[in-house]
Amino acid sequence: MTAPEHDKALVGAYVLGVLSPEENTAAEAHLDSCPECRRELDELRMLHDELGEVPPEAFLDGPPDGGDLLLQRTLREVRGISSRQRVWGGSLAAAGLVAVVALSVGAGVFVGNQTASGPGNGVAAPTASPLPPGTKHASNVDATTGAHLAATVIPANNGWVKLQVQAGDIAPGQRCKLFVTSKAGKQEQFGGWLVGANATPGKSITLDGTALMSINDVASVSVVNDQGQVLVNTPV
């Protein structure tokens, strides 16, 4: 393959299409007569196709154009997660419960009408139709905040879940986000609300949501405020 007569064919350059018409003709003439170079041609063609798998953007360097707003935003998020980790302590952080809260609170907020549905500390959110097999229930009361959470996790097709939760006894005025956390630590927000200023103790809010997570992967459901504090978490 290193012999000069083979190299004259410049099979690699031929594959890359950078030869002049005359060189192409010469390369093809050599390829016709040389099984070894034809084999190489096949291999390099395959490789050439694989090159196409790499995105051309992979070869851009440096920071994005247009300033570092994106950097600042990312740093703020990381700072937020760091402080949350300190609040939550080691075990949750290790389980990876800290996660992406990239969405601003705006996304899922609906203003806090804490409807009267009883001091829902038991089974959550009754539904009209019978729940499918595999549905899981969980509930918990946080010893520190006093907030309670009851969650029903319903398996859906294609590896996602519907979630119905009742939450209550959360201090008024808090912006709450609902998260579901996978066993691998992946976390997805599936809802959020603002606790009304006149929220009545003992009353619960009922919320539904969906998350792209298989029911078998669901580890816990939690309510987190916009400071990143976990108000209540229930293992599923």
Add this chain to the structure above:
Amino acid sequence: MGIAERWSRRGGRSAGDEALIRSLYEEHGRSLLAYATRLTGDRAAAEDVVQETLVRAWKHADDMVNNKGSVRGWLLTVARNIITDRARARAVRPTEVAETPTTPPIQRDHAQGVVDSMAVLSALNTLSAEHRDVLVEIYYRGKSVTEAASTLGLPPGTVKSRSHYALKALRTAMAEQPAEVTR
């Protein structure tokens, strides 16, 4: 790589964490944002993807550093996975109202293509700068021999022969590369 090793220590984070994010942003931000923008067709969505990618890099610094491919490849793979997952999540929502057995299964096999492409990328990174540069100019930037020759400051004949040897060197690098590349 050297930079990233320092981050793999856990504990005593904050200052180091910010420096990690900053250095990744300075080095790979443009590449990530351009890639995400092309795939999403939306600059704002792409920025969200880049942000999430960097946060994941920070959270999984060990994984990123120990990855057999390049840091760049790891980041692009993560960005692509985030975009795919989001597209899938959007595609899945309507099944909430139309949940029938005929609902087409969601594609789960995007990972393989990404692995392959990142294997090529990390093999490219093992080439000498001369070889890599000529392939990047010719193949990825679509330059003609004349243009590449002028960019690289080489005679056109050298660009041709070098591209030939670069492709052969890449084949060798691909063959030597461990097959397993972390997602």
